[in-house]
Every structure is written in C-alpha cells, then in structure tokens.
Amino acid sequence: MSSAGADTDPANIVIRTEQLTKVYPGMDVPAVDHLDLVVRRGEIFGLLGPNGAGKTTTAGMLTTRVIPTSGAAFVGGVDVVAHPALAKQLIGVVPQQNTLDRSLNVRENLYFHGRFFGMSAAVARAAADDMLERFHLARWAEANIMALSGGMAQRLMTARAILHRPAILFLDEPTAGLDPQSRLALWEILGELHSAGQTILLTTHYMEEADQLCDRLAIIDHGRVLALDTPARLKDTIGAETIISVAADGDLEALRTAVAADVSGIESATIVDGALKLGVHDVGGVLADVVSLATRTDVRLRDISIEEPTLETVFIGLTGRELRD
Amino acid sequence: MPVRSTVPASRDAFVALLLRDLTVLRKTLKEFLPRVVLQPFLLAFVMLYVFPTIGQRVGGGAQAETFATVLVSGLVGLSLLFQGIQGVALPMVAEFGYTKEIEDRVLAPLPVSLVAVGKVLTGAIQGMFAACLVFPIAAVVHAKGVVPHLTVHWLVLVTIVPLAAVMCASLGLTFGTIFEPRTVPMLFGLIVLPITFLGGTYYSWSALAPVKVGGWSWLQTLVLLNPLIYVAEGMRGALTTVPHMHLYIVYPVLIGLCALLLRLGIGGFRKRVLS
Structure with missing residues (x-):
C-alpha cells in the first residue's frame, strides 16, 4: 500500500472526486451521493456494486457524459465539469455497449480515433496497425464491424480506447455478456496494460473480476462508498x-x-x-x-x-x- | 499529464470528424447516388415529360416552359431538404436510438456542440452535391419543347445554395434529436409531407395570391411558416427571371432560420448525449 503521502502528491493522483453527487431529474434519491474518491497513477481501481449502485453514473461523470448535480471531479488535474473538452484528451473509454462505428471497417475505427485525438494521418495509420497486431485483430483489419464476435468487438473497443495513450482507461462492466474465454482474454489484456503502467478504473458487479484484477476496490451501493481498500484487506477486515x-x-x-x-x-x-x-x-x-x-x-x-x-x-x-x- | 490547449485540439478533432463523414460518404456512394438522383428524376419525368405528353393541364399548354423553369428551382430546394432529412436526421435517429455509435465521436477532445456542427456541415455538403445533380437531370428529362429557361445570377446562387444547405441540414439536426426510431413515420407523415407539398416546389409563392377566403390570400400567408418556401423562392431568384419573393426577405429569413435551427439542434444534441 502506498503511504498517505501518495494521496496528496498531485502527480500521483489521476482521479479525484470531492463530494461528487448526481441526482437525476425526477428522482428522489441521488444516483451518486457525496462521493470522495482518489485513484492513483498506475493502479487498477474497481467500483464494485450491484446494478443501480451508481457505478456507471460515477464513470459517466468522470468521462464528461453525465453532468454532476454538485461536487467536483478532476481527471489528471483537469476539472471535468469546467473543461470537458480538455479532460477528454486524458481519458479512454470502453463502454458497456458496442459503440464501434459501423460505417467504418476495423482498421478505420482505430485510424479515425487517432485522427480525432490529433494524430497525423501517418501516425494514426501506424498506431492503428500496431493495435491490430497487439490485440490479434490484424486478420480482420478490413472486416465489417458487424462481422465481429462479442469478444473481438470488446478487444477492438479496448484497443481504440488506449490508442491515444490516455492517462486513465475507463471500462464499464467490461466482461458483462462475454463468454468465459473472452473474459479471460480481456483480463489478460488488462493485466498487460497494468504492467505497462496504465491506470485503469473499472466498474463491475462480478466479485471474481474485482478480486482478480483490482489493486483497490470501492464497494458502493446507493451511490455511497461502503468500504474502500485492497481486495485482501477488505476480506480480512470487513467481518468476513x-x-x-x-x-x-x-x-x-x-x-x-x-x-x-x-x-x-x-x-x-x-x-x-x-x-x-x-x-x-x-x-x-x-x-x-x-x-x-x-x-x-x-x-x-x-x-x-x-x-x-x-x-x-x-x-x-x-x-x-x-x-x- | 500533458494536454494540448483546447483550441488546436478541437480544430484537429473537428477536421477529423469531417474526414470521417466524407470517408463514409465515399464508401456509401453506391447508396447515396441513387437516392439523390431518383427523386429529381421522377419529378422531372412525370411533370416535364409525362404531363405535357399526355396533355395534362398542369405544366401543359402555353405555360409549359414557365412551369419547367419554376419547377427546376423547386427541385433544387427539395433535394436540399431531403438531404437534411436523409443525410442528417435519419442517421442521427439511428445513432441515438440503438446503435449508439456516435459515442466515440462525442468523446473526441472537442466541445460536444462542435460534433453537432460537424454533422450539419457534412449534411450541407451532401445537400449541395445533391442539388448540383438536379441541373443535368432537368436539362435532359423533359418533353420536346418543355425546356427550363435558366438565367443564373451567380452571386445569388453561390450564397443562397450554401445558406439553404446549412438551413436544411440544421433542420435535419433538430429533427434527428427530437424523433425516435418509433416516431419516424410521424416525421414523414406529419412534417416532411406538408413541407414538401406546400414548400413552393411546384409553384412560385407569388402565384398563390388567388387562393383566397374573403379578401385574404390565406395559403400564401400560411406557407410562410414553411422553411422550404424561402429556399425555393431564393433558388428562383438565383436561377430564373420569373416573379419570386423578394431577396430582401429571403436572405434574412434564411439566416434567421439557420441561427434558430442550429440553436435548437445543438441544444437537442447536447440533451441527447449528456445527462
């Protein structure tokens, strides 16, 4: 475990939320309720909780898609509410749903993502080819998105999300709906990214996934953090x-x-x-x-x-x- | 964690969004071309060839050539409108409704509003391309002697066409953010149909004066609510010498509609992608 000092050194903090709250219009109870979180550089941080606990809303606020009702959130020191366009440079997102561009083929999905993030044509092309190799998708480079299996689509979305070298990679329920083999393959990929120093925040309701992958975990329910620690310590200390x-x-x-x-x-x-x-x-x-x-x-x-x-x-x-x- | 400042990053992302749309357009040219060719072709075929040939009154007789001239301007306006609906609104309904594939573009490092503006821009480019195709079609598809007489006012043409294209694409953006897959039939039945039939495609606005109740030219007044009428009349100002609505009215209204619809469309877009 890092010392308490690690939480105060801004260079080591990738995500910080302060009393982050979201109340959707027409709802009595907040989806996220005064959340204070710190995610450190290089760790895999998990938000574990049942459906409706506020995990996806939290990830949504951190990725500029959900506007907080109150509180603040910072990604890489950038205020995501005040400067969403700036914050978006720092984040990579693998959403729950397949959001690949169906009008483009596999390679073009990666290429244009690179272009969105300011890469020149040559750099984006090289980065796309590199990702196709790394994620074992080179054979399908020219394939139509509709022809990909669920596991392949997931790999491609992960490749797309890290192509622009984001400071933080968000994965929202990454293995929900994947077959066991694809799930293991994704865990392996996340392990490799982690070894390479990628900071990752993932939401999940699979305990096994949280246990296997995460350095630290926040167990959340009704938009509040109930406990936050390493999986081992959580199991040791919370009356388990x-x-x-x-x-x-x-x-x-x-x-x-x-x-x-x-x-x-x-x-x-x-x-x-x-x-x-x-x-x-x-x-x-x-x-x-x-x-x-x-x-x-x-x-x-x-x-x-x-x-x-x-x-x-x-x-x-x-x-x-x-x-x- | 180094970041680029927002302006150059947004500019690069915006250009890349346009490149993406143009790439998609190039890849789907096989679908795009028939779509933009068939409509003006059919209208020209029925109205400028079949009607005069079978002696149908509309467009027949001595006024046939005037009608052909009036119709060509209307067809250009209609093409622009349909590109706004088919090139912007319908894809957007699909993207918001079920494919969700706009997500990656929304997460590109630029303000969300610019993603919507990009949609309008590529929609307008498609519209202008479709509008250009009307001329060769109208030049060829007509009965003997029923030739549209075009007198091009270039300055008007090169300003009205882009303005009208942006207005129609903004209309498409607004519709695209309002309608859902379930309500698309309503978009066609209740909105697109009246816009096209009462949009001055087949007649010029000044010709509506005789449609009266008491002393009031009610139809001429009512169609002023229709954005297409200003496009069709503007095109008549650009392409013909037939009587048309004054350009002093056409320009400000088109500019005002652009501003209003862009505002509504961008607002609707933000509402759909942010919560």
Whole structure:
C-alpha cells in the first residue's frame, strides 16, 4: 500500500472526486451521493456494486457524459465539469455497449480515433496497425464491424480506447455478456496494460473480476462508498469469515451445540442443507478441536471443506443482502 | 499529464470528424447516388415529360416552359431538404436510438456542440452535391419543347445554395434529436409531407395570391411558416427571371432560420448525449 503521502502528491493522483453527487431529474434519491474518491497513477481501481449502485453514473461523470448535480471531479488535474473538452484528451473509454462505428471497417475505427485525438494521418495509420497486431485483430483489419464476435468487438473497443495513450482507461462492466474465454482474454489484456503502467478504473458487479484484477476496490451501493481498500484487506477486515463446512451422518444438532459450547473462536454455527457451517477467523486454531469433538459425539464425518472469504461475503456483511446479478 | 490547449485540439478533432463523414460518404456512394438522383428524376419525368405528353393541364399548354423553369428551382430546394432529412436526421435517429455509435465521436477532445456542427456541415455538403445533380437531370428529362429557361445570377446562387444547405441540414439536426426510431413515420407523415407539398416546389409563392377566403390570400400567408418556401423562392431568384419573393426577405429569413435551427439542434444534441 502506498503511504498517505501518495494521496496528496498531485502527480500521483489521476482521479479525484470531492463530494461528487448526481441526482437525476425526477428522482428522489441521488444516483451518486457525496462521493470522495482518489485513484492513483498506475493502479487498477474497481467500483464494485450491484446494478443501480451508481457505478456507471460515477464513470459517466468522470468521462464528461453525465453532468454532476454538485461536487467536483478532476481527471489528471483537469476539472471535468469546467473543461470537458480538455479532460477528454486524458481519458479512454470502453463502454458497456458496442459503440464501434459501423460505417467504418476495423482498421478505420482505430485510424479515425487517432485522427480525432490529433494524430497525423501517418501516425494514426501506424498506431492503428500496431493495435491490430497487439490485440490479434490484424486478420480482420478490413472486416465489417458487424462481422465481429462479442469478444473481438470488446478487444477492438479496448484497443481504440488506449490508442491515444490516455492517462486513465475507463471500462464499464467490461466482461458483462462475454463468454468465459473472452473474459479471460480481456483480463489478460488488462493485466498487460497494468504492467505497462496504465491506470485503469473499472466498474463491475462480478466479485471474481474485482478480486482478480483490482489493486483497490470501492464497494458502493446507493451511490455511497461502503468500504474502500485492497481486495485482501477488505476480506480480512470487513467481518468476513472463513466457513468450515462439516458434512456428517448422525446427530448434527448435538455436534453444533457441542462445538458452539466447547470450541473457542467460532463466530457462527448453523446447519445448512445437512452440513454444519462454522464461521471462523482462524481455521488452524479450531479444525483439530472440531474433528475430535465429532468423534466424541458419535457423528460420522463424511467431508470437511474450507470456504475462503469472498467479496460476496464482504458485501453481504456490509449491506445485509447479496450482490444481485 | 500533458494536454494540448483546447483550441488546436478541437480544430484537429473537428477536421477529423469531417474526414470521417466524407470517408463514409465515399464508401456509401453506391447508396447515396441513387437516392439523390431518383427523386429529381421522377419529378422531372412525370411533370416535364409525362404531363405535357399526355396533355395534362398542369405544366401543359402555353405555360409549359414557365412551369419547367419554376419547377427546376423547386427541385433544387427539395433535394436540399431531403438531404437534411436523409443525410442528417435519419442517421442521427439511428445513432441515438440503438446503435449508439456516435459515442466515440462525442468523446473526441472537442466541445460536444462542435460534433453537432460537424454533422450539419457534412449534411450541407451532401445537400449541395445533391442539388448540383438536379441541373443535368432537368436539362435532359423533359418533353420536346418543355425546356427550363435558366438565367443564373451567380452571386445569388453561390450564397443562397450554401445558406439553404446549412438551413436544411440544421433542420435535419433538430429533427434527428427530437424523433425516435418509433416516431419516424410521424416525421414523414406529419412534417416532411406538408413541407414538401406546400414548400413552393411546384409553384412560385407569388402565384398563390388567388387562393383566397374573403379578401385574404390565406395559403400564401400560411406557407410562410414553411422553411422550404424561402429556399425555393431564393433558388428562383438565383436561377430564373420569373416573379419570386423578394431577396430582401429571403436572405434574412434564411439566416434567421439557420441561427434558430442550429440553436435548437445543438441544444437537442447536447440533451441527447449528456445527462
């Protein structure tokens, strides 16, 4: 983790929001509610939350498409509300929907994007060819956009978004609707970009994606940040327990009572679907006790499995409900 | 994080947007050409060839040549209007409605308003191109003796045509931001149809005076609400010696309409892309 000083050094901050708020006309509740965020240079920052949590609205405000009701947002030090045209030079966006230009072929989509950002014809052509190679799209350079698969379209949109070397790359629900293979391919691409130092902000409602990719995560719901940290620390600190699942034949209820009474470090003990679920923070400290109690209480063990805490349990711990899909 | 100042960055992005549109136009010439040729061809064919040949009264008899002259100016105006609708409004309805592909251009480093202005500019260029095609068509497609007599006032022509083209493209921008895919039939049925039939394509404005209730030339007054009438009359001023609305009226109204429709269109565009 960076020190607190990293958050105050402007050169290290790519995104900063101050009390950023959006209330859509006709809505009583804000979509984004006094949001304070800092995204540092070179990190992959995730906004994790259910649909309607305010993730896309937040990304929309940072990419100049949604006008905040109050508060401020800065990208690369540029005020996105006061100077949207300037801020747009610094951002690359991979939207949720396919927004590729259907009137142009694959190469032209990249070429004209480069031209929009002030590249000369020769530079834009070279940059487009370079991207086609990097993203394994060279074979489809002349292809019609309509002929691309969902995964290919996603790759092309990512290539387009980074072609002008933005200070920050936004991805809005990048893998929603992708097949598992394309999802892994995209994760790999994002990993490579990350290694090359690209700052990335992504919104997602897939915990696995947030867990795998993000250096830091803000869990948001109802437009507010509920928790913000590295995925590992979130799982460690937000009351997330490892679950020991004990499958056995015999009097499970007796075992449950005995474990709850005699083993220290058990946070919760419930019977779900014929298995005893024990919530603990330290597996090593209790596992042996649970096994020896089981033999003494005349229960025949069939299986013991350990379920590590996930961001889902963190989210449930924070909100009392599950991440809806 | 280095950024270029807004003015040169916006200028480059704007030029690139126009290049993109012209590239698309070049790639779709096969669709564009039939679209802009067929309409003036059909109108000229029916009105300047079929009608005189079968002795239909309109445009027949002694006034046939005057009618041909009046009609050519109207056809130029009609072409400009249809390019505004087909070249600007309809693509925009599609882009806002379902393809969303304008997104990448909206995120280009220039003010959103300039993206809308770019649309108007390429729409106007298409319109002027389509308007030019009317002349060779009208010169060829007519019955024997029914020849339009054009007296070109160049200064008027080179100012009225671009002005009218920008006005029609701005009208297209405004419609494109108001209508949705679902309501496009209404655009044609309730707006485009009255504009074309009552836009002075087939008759000059001064000729409407005899249509009266009591002493009031109601139709002549009513069609003043129609933007196309000023285009058609302006074209008559540019191309003919037939009586037409005074250019002192045509120019200020066209300029005013450009300003009003650009304002409405840009406002509508911003409303559609920003929330």
